[in-house]
Amino acid sequence: MVDATYSPRPMRFKIRNLRLWLPLLWIVTLIIAAVFAPIFAPHDPLAQDLMLERLPPFFIDGSEPGHLLGTDSLGRDVLSRMIYGARIALFVSVIAAFSTGIFGSTLGLIAGYYGGWWDRVISRLVDIWMAFPPVLFAVLLVAVIGTGLTSVIFAIALIDWTRFARVIRAETMVQAQMDYVDSARIGGARRMATLLSEILPNVLPSIIALLALEMGIAVIVEAILSFVNLSISSDDPTWGSMISEGRGAIHFAWWVLLFPLIALFLTVLSFSTLGEGLKKQFDPVLK
Amino acid sequence: MNNLHAKTLDIINLNVTLPNGHRLLRDVSLSLDPGEVRALVGESGAGKSMIGKAVLGILPTGISISQGEILLEGTHLNALTPATRRKTIAQTSALIPQDPLTALNPVRKIGPQITDPLTRIHGWTKARALARTRELLDRVHIRNPDRVLNSYPHELSGGMRQRILIAAAFAPSPRLIVADEPTTALDVTVQKEILRLIRELQRETGTGVLFVTHDMGVVAKISQKVTVLFGGRVVEDAPTHRIFENPEHAYTRALIAATPTPNASTEPFRPVPPALIAELHREIQADDDRFSKRAHR
Numbered sequence: 388m389v390d391a392t393y394s395p396r397p398m399r400f401k402i403r404n405l406r407l408w409l410p411l412l413w414i415v416t417l418i419i420a421a422v423f424a425p426i427f428a429p430h431d432p433l434a435q436d437l438m439l440e441r442l443p444p445f446f447i448d449g450s451e452p453g454h455l456l457g458t459d460s461l462g463r464d465v466l467s468r469m470i471y472g473a474r475i476a477l478f479v480s481v482i483a484a485f486s487t488g489i490f491g492s493t494l495g496l497i498a499g500y501y502g503g504w505w506d507r508v509i510s511r512l513v514d515i516w517m518a519f520p521p522v523l524f525a526v527l528l529v530a531v532i533g534t535g536l537t538s539v540i541f542a543i544a545l546i547d548w549t550r551f552a553r554v555i556r557a558e559t560m561v562q563a564q565m566d567y568v569d570s571a572r573i574g575g576a577r578r579m580a581t582l583l584s585e586i587l588p589n590v591l592p593s594i595i596a597l598l599a600l601e602m603g604i605a606v607i608v609e610a611i612l613s614f615v616n617l618s619i620s621s622d623d624p625t626w627g628s629m630i631s632e633g634r635g636a637i638h639f640a641w642w643v644l645l646f647p648l649i650a651l652f653l654t655v656l657s658f659s660t661l662g663e664g665l666k667k668q669f670d671p672v673l674k
Numbered sequence: 675m676n677n678l679h680a681k682t683l684d685i686i687n688l689n690v691t692l693p694n695g696h697r698l699l700r701d702v703s704l705s706l707d708p709g710e711v712r713a714l715v716g717e718s719g720a721g722k723s724m725i726g727k728a729v730l731g732i733l734p735t736g737i738s739i740s741q742g743e744i745l746l747e748g749t750h751l752n753a754l755t756p757a758t759r760r761k762t763i764a765q766t767s768a769l770i771p772q773d774p775l776t777a778l779n780p781v782r783k784i785g786p787q788i789t790d791p792l793t794r795i796h797g798w799t800k801a802r803a804l805a806r807t808r809e810l811l812d813r814v815h816i817r818n819p820d821r822v823l824n825s826y827p828h829e830l831s832g833g834m835r836q837r838i839l840i841a842a843a844f845a846p847s848p849r850l851i852v853a854d855e856p857t858t859a860l861d862v863t864v865q866k867e868i869l870r871l872i873r874e875l876q877r878e879t880g881t882g883v884l885f886v887t888h889d890m891g892v893v894a895k896i897s898q899k900v901t902v903l904f905g906g907r908v909v910e911d912a913p914t915h916r917i918f919e920n921p922e923h924a925y926t927r928a929l930i931a932a933t934p935t936p937n938a939s940t941e942p943f944r945p946v947p948p949a950l951i952a953e954l955h956r957e958i959q960a961d962d963d964r965f966s967k968r969a970h971r
Contacts (some may be wrong), residue, residue: 502735566777567787569732570842574791575764588781 407664410657417654421474428467429453432624436462441640459629459643460636468624469650475625476654479536479609483543484601490544491551492594498552499559500582510556513549521546525608529617539618543605551597558590592666599662603655610651626651680748682706682850682882683729688742690721690728690906698724698737699906700961708849709880711873713893713914715929716903717946722886723772724906726852729884731763747849764795768843770853770872774835774860778827785823788842796846803845810841814871833864840871847879854886869896890933894918902926905958924950 420427430453440462442451450457456465498509528542562568563586571581606626612618613627626647633644683706690699699721706712714722727733729744731751744751747766751759771777778787785807792803804823811819814837827835836856843851853872857865873896876883885896893900893914900917902910902925910923921927928946 565779566771566773567779569730570769570771570777571779572732572760573730573764573767573769575761575795576790577760585779585782589779591781 404664406660407668410661410664413653413657414661417473417477417650420470421477424470424474428464428470429455430464430467432463432468432471433622434463438462441636441643443640444642444646456646457640457642459632460640463624465629465643465646468629469626469647471624472626472629472647473650475536475619475623476606476609476651479540479543480602480605480658483540483605483608484598486540486544487547487601487605488551488594488598491548492555492590494548495552495555496559496582496587496590499556500563500578500586506556509552513552516546516549519546522608522611525612526615526617529612534617534619536619539609539612540605542612543608547601547604550601551594554593554597555590558593559586562586562589596662596666599658599665603658603662606651606654606658681745682708682710682747683884684743684745684748685725685729686743686745688725688728688744689740690724690733690737691740693736697740697906697962697965699728700958700965701742702903702906702908704901704908704911706850706882706884708882709876710899711876711883711885711897712899712901713897714884714886714901714903715888715890715893716909717888719905720903721906722888722903723854725903726769726854726884726886729763729850730767730769730852731759732769761795764791766848767850767852768846768848770836770839770843770851770856772855772858774832774839775827777839778835780827782826783823784825784827784830784838788823788838788845792846806845807841810845810875811838813875814838814841816841833860833868836860836864836868837871840868840875844875844879844881848881850882850884851876852884852886855888857887857889857892865892872896890930902929904954907958907961909954925954 436458439451439454439458440460442454442458442462443449444457444465445452445455454464454466456469458464459468494509498506524546525542528545529538532538532541568581568585571585572578576585609618609625610627610630613625614631616628616631618627619625629647630644630651633640633642633647637644683704685702685704688699688702689697691697702721702725704712704725714725716722724733724737728739729746729751733739739752746762749762751762754762778784785804788807789800789803792798792806793800796803798806807823808819811822816822816834816837822830822834822838830838836859840856856872857868860868869892872883872885875881883896885892887893897914900910900912900914901908902917902923904925910917910921910926912922917926918930921930925946928944928950931944932946934943
């Protein structure tokens with residue numbers, strides 16, 4: 388029912404919304420930590436101190452007050468390395484997800500709306516692409532084009548654009564069937580204008596949801612590539628390389644492995660939960 | 675450029691085909707004088723909507739015009755480049771769609787959806803477009819036009835949306851409106867009101883209307899001429915009074931007989947006889963055979 392004093396309903400605090408707020412809280416914390424890393428990190432992430440190697444975290448006997456989450460086998464502070472690692476993880480996830488999203492969604496929109504040969508070529512390309520095992524493909528790609536953050540971002544975008552292309556193509560096809568698209572065309576709108584102003588806003592919630600999901604995936608892929616030493620140089624602190632180093636010392640210094648793993652897990656979980664929550668929040672009809 | 679004495683719409687031997695060569699419209703010819711309402715009737719799949727889509731240039735991908743001519747205000751649409759054709763159609767025609775629930779973009783406010791074509795194609799100023807839109811919303815009995823213009827489609831009822839779509843279609847005073855079963859998705863009480871509005875506005879603006887329907891009751895109320903279709907073929911084309919008083923074709927008679935009446939308890943429902951439908955399908959088959967022979971020669 389429509390009443391005369393319509394105003395958007397205020398966002399109510401519900402369990403459903405908790406699924407939106409908790410991930411957001413974690414991600415915002417991470418962003419603040421990453422941006423102000425030099426302020427928050429208690430130590431230089433690269434400073435080694437062989438006198439203080441493998442110190443346990445604060446809640447275990449034998450810990451040192453300055454090292455909250457302990458130190459690794461070279462005496463580097465785990466918390467500081469995690470905070471600096473968040474910088475790299477977030478940087479990669481944002482840039483990679485947006486490049487992947489823009490590239491994949493553009494192809495998806497074109498295939499879904501223009502149809503015909505456009506659709507045939509793009510869809511077959513997606514099929515071929517998805518036949519490659521993604522992680523192997525990424526490792527191979529980075530091995531060929533060289534290591535480094537740019538290569539990692541490039542590899543993610545080049546491999547995962549199919550996720551966007553597939554979903555956005557399907558959504559575009561659904562929207563293109565709607566009468567309002569015909570109406571816009573009869574109203575004299577060009578095809579490109581119809582696509583951008585009529586169809587794109589309707590598929591935007593899906594793009595945003597995928598974008599959040601993709602950020603989580605990018606964090607994992609970066610960690611995997613760091614783990615096998617194909618990302619940034621091994622001196623730089625990344626969660627992946629910390630996990631890789633911690634793996635060897637798991638029996639006597641489990642904290643070096645566990646804390647970055649928890650950070651990684653929470654970040655990926657937050658991004659995907661956030662994606663789902665945002666999709667619902669943005670959809671005027673679902674809301 | 676346009677001939678002032680031209681018919682609003684003239685369709686000559688129109689054939690619309692699927693990519694596999696199957697014809698959806700078979701040599702359809704019809705014309706529409708300025709200010710005239712022509713009903714297109716027939717059962718589902720008879721090609722009623724396809725005619726409107728062909729005229730407005732919104733045939734679904736893959737479906738195309740394989741033969742025939744469409745003249746809009748005396749202009750041969752086939753002879754134009756796609757861009758000019760789109761512009762010509764936009765300047766002269768409008769659509770009242772079947773389903774008011776999908777005909778408005780759910781993420782855009784109503785206002786710009788109505789005024790955009792007016793400023794874009796007709797070159798009106800924003801103020802003029804808005805004034806005209808308010809005037810028409812008032813004509814279709816929308817009490818609070820400013821609030822409606824600021825609403826999203828899902829905030830309004832189906833009947834309200836259909837009235838908005840009628841206002842949007844008539845706003846630029848187009849020469850031709852294709853009304854594609856505009857009352858099918860609405861309940862009966864709203865239907866009557868919608869028909870009355872279309873009739874009123876059509877008389878005022880002198881717009882020619884191609885009214886697609888399967889409801890013979892609606893045909894009697896709104897149209898001056900009727901085209902009866904079956905299987906993409908014109909079965910009968912006659913003034914409305916003649917269709918009801920003296921239908922020539924057996925299928926037209928069967929369609930009229932099949933219209934339910936209020937005293938259904940005393941008069942049994944009489945569907946179109948299967949023998950007649952089989953006969954019509956045989957005619958279509960024969961026609962297709964001739965067509966393919968013609969094509970392969």
